[in-house]
Amino acid sequence: MWGGRFAAQPADAMQAINASIDVDKRLWREDIEGSKAHADMLAAQAIITSEDNAAIQAGLDQIAAEIAEGTFPFSADLEDIHLNIEARLTERIGEAGKRLHTGRSRNDQVATDFKLWTMRASREAADGLRVLQQTLVKRAEGGAEWIMPGFTHLQTAQPITLGHHLLAYVSMFERDRVRLIGGALEAAWECPLGSAALAGTGYPIDREMTAKALGFHAPAANSLDAVGSRDFALAALSNLAIAATHLSRLAEEIVLWTSPQFAFASLSDAWSTGSSIMPQKRNPDAAELIRAKAARIGADFAALNAIVQKLPLAYAKDLQEDKALTFSAFDAFSLSVTAMIGMIETMRFNREAMRAAAARGYSTATDLADWLVRELKTPFREAHEITGKIVRRAEEMGVAELGLLPLGEYQAVDARITEAARALLTVEKSVESRDSYGGTAPQRVREQIERWKEMFA
Numbered sequence: 385m386w387g388g389r390f391a392a393q394p395a396d397a398m399q400a401i402n403a404s405i406d407v408d409k410r411l412w413r414e415d416i417e418g419s420k421a422h423a424d425m426l427a428a429q430a431i432i433t434s435e436d437n438a439a440i441q442a443g444l445d446q447i448a449a450e451i452a453e454g455t456f457p458f459s460a461d462l463e464d465i466h467l468n469i470e471a472r473l474t475e476r477i478g479e480a481g482k483r484l485h486t487g488r489s490r491n492d493q494v495a496t497d498f499k500l501w502t503m504r505a506s507r508e509a510a511d512g513l514r515v516l517q518q519t520l521v522k523r524a525e526g527g528a529e530w531i532m533p534g535f536t537h538l539q540t541a542q543p544i545t546l547g548h549h550l551l552a553y554v555s556m557f558e559r560d561r562v563r564l565i566g567g568a569l570e571a572a573w574e575c576p577l578g579s580a581a582l583a584g585t586g587y588p589i590d591r592e593m594t595a596k597a598l599g600f601h602a603p604a605a606n607s608l609d610a611v612g613s614r615d616f617a618l619a620a621l622s623n624l625a626i627a628a629t630h631l632s633r634l635a636e637e638i639v640l641w642t643s644p645q646f647a648f649a650s651l652s653d654a655w656s657t658g659s660s661i662m663p664q665k666r667n668p669d670a671a672e673l674i675r676a677k678a679a680r681i682g683a684d685f686a687a688l689n690a691i692v693q694k695l696p697l698a699y700a701k702d703l704q705e706d707k708a709l710t711f712s713a714f715d716a717f718s719l720s721v722t723a724m725i726g727m728i729e730t731m732r733f734n735r736e737a738m739r740a741a742a743a744r745g746y747s748t749a750t751d752l753a754d755w756l757v758r759e760l761k762t763p764f765r766e767a768h769e770i771t772g773k774i775v776r777r778a779e780e781m782g783v784a785e786l787g788l789l790p791l792g793e794y795q796a797v798d799a800r801i802t803e804a805a806r807a808l809l810t811v812e813k814s815v816e817s818r819d820s821y822g823g824t825a826p827q828r829v830r831e832q833i834e835r836w837k838e839m840f841a
C-alpha cells in the first residue's frame with residue numbers, strides 16, 4: 385500500500401506484530417457500511433463520479449457476499465480489514481476502487497467502524513441481560529414466598545424470600561442495561577468519519593450526510609478527538625465489567641447454594657460437570673467460569689485504559705490493540721449471560737433445606753426486639769439487649785431456634801414477654817412482617833414481580 389515510499393519489504397516479525405486482520409476481520413460489516421456511506425457522499429459532492437460510485441457500491445456488495453460465504457481471500461500482507469477490503473475492491477472494479485479512499489484515512493475509518501461495532505455490541509449485551517432478567521423474574525414468581533436465610537457477612541441475618549433474593553439481581557441488571565444503552569451510547573453518538581488522518585480534509589465532503597447515513601447524531605466536532613479517542617470503548621468495557629461483576633456475584637451464590645453444605649439448590653445435568661475421579665461430584669463449572677470471566681473482563685478494561693492514557697494526540701498504533709480486548713470482553717460476557725440463563729432456568733431450589741437454614745442461627749431475634757419496641761414501648765437499644773440475653777440462653781441450652789425455646793426462659797429474662805410474642809418468631813411471620821416498600825414480604829415481592837413484568841411487556 386505504501387510501496388511508493390519504501391524500497392525493501394518489511395521484516396517478517398514487523399509484519400507479524402503489525403497485522404491485525406485476524407482480529408479486526410470482525411469489523412467487515414461496519415467497514416463496508418462506512419465505505420458505502422463515504423462513497424455515496426463523495427458522489428453527492430461530485431468528488432467522484434456517479435459511475436464510479438455505482439461500481440464501488442456494487443463491488444462492496446459483492447465483497448460482503450464473499451466474506452459472508454467464506455470465500456474472501458484475507459491476507460495478512462494487507463494488515464487489516466480496511467486494506468483487505470479496499471485492495472479486493474480495486475481487484476474487482478479497477479480504477480474506481482482506487483478513488484474510494486479520497487478524503488478519508490484509516491484513522492477515521494477504524495474509529496467509525498469500531499464505534500459502530502461497539503455500540504451494537506452494547507445493545508446486544510443489554511438485550512441478553514433482559515432475557516436473564518425475565519428468567520430471574522420467572523423463578524422469583526415460583527419462589528415468592530419460599531423462605532431462605534438472608535445473610536450479612538455470610539452469617540445468618542434475617543429470613544428473606546427466595547423471590548426477593550432473585551429480584552435483587554434483576555435490579556442490578558436493570559442498572560447495567562441503563563449504563564450499556566443509556567449515557568454511554570449517547571456520548572459516543574458522534575461520527576468520526578471525515579476527520580481523515582487527524583486534521584480533517586480539504587475535499588468538500590459532507591460530514592452531516594455520512595453521520596446521518598450511519599445512524600450517528602452528528603459529525604464529531606474535533607478531528608483530533610475523533611481519531612484519537614477510544615473512551616466509547618472504555619465506557620462500554622467498564623459498563624460490561626460492572627455487569628460482569630454482578631453476574632459473578634450471582635455465580636458465586638450458585639456455587640455456595642449448590643454445595644452439599646448449603647444444599648439450597650442443585651443444577652440440572654445440562655449445567656453440571658462431573659469429576660474424573662470422584663463419582664459423587666456435581667460441579668458448578670459454568671458458575672465458576674463466569675466468576676473468572678468477570679475478572680478477565682475487568683482486566684480488559686484496565687488494559688485498554690492503560691493503553692490510551694499515555695498516548696499523545698492523535699492516533700498511535702497502540703490503539704490497534706483496542707479491538708482484541710473489546711471483542712474478547714464482549715464474547716466472554718455474552719457466553720456468561722447465556723450460561724447464567726441456562727443455569728437459572730433449570731436449577732432446582734430445595735425449599736425445605738432453605739427454610740430449615742433460615743430458621744437456624746436465631747434469625748428471628750430482631751422480630752422479638754421489634755415486638756418489645758412495638759408492644760411495650762421499650763427503647764430499641766434496651767430491646768436489643770433483652771433479646772441478646774434470650775439468644776444467649778437458647779445457645780447455652782442447645783436450642784437451635786428461638787421459636788423452640790420454652791416461654792419460661794423468655795420470662796426469666798423479661799417477665800413481660802408473652803406467648804403472643806413467642807408465636808411471632810417463626811420465619812414465615814418474620815418475612816410477612818417486613819412489608820415496607822422494597823422489603824422481603826411475599827406481598828411486596830409479588831408487587832415487584834408485577835412491576836417488572838409490566839416493564840418487560
Ligand code: ARG
Nearest residue numbers: 404464490491494699703704
Ligand atoms: N488497523 C489499524 C487500527 O486498528 C487501522 C488504523 C491504521 N492507521 C495508521 N495510521 N496506521 O488501529
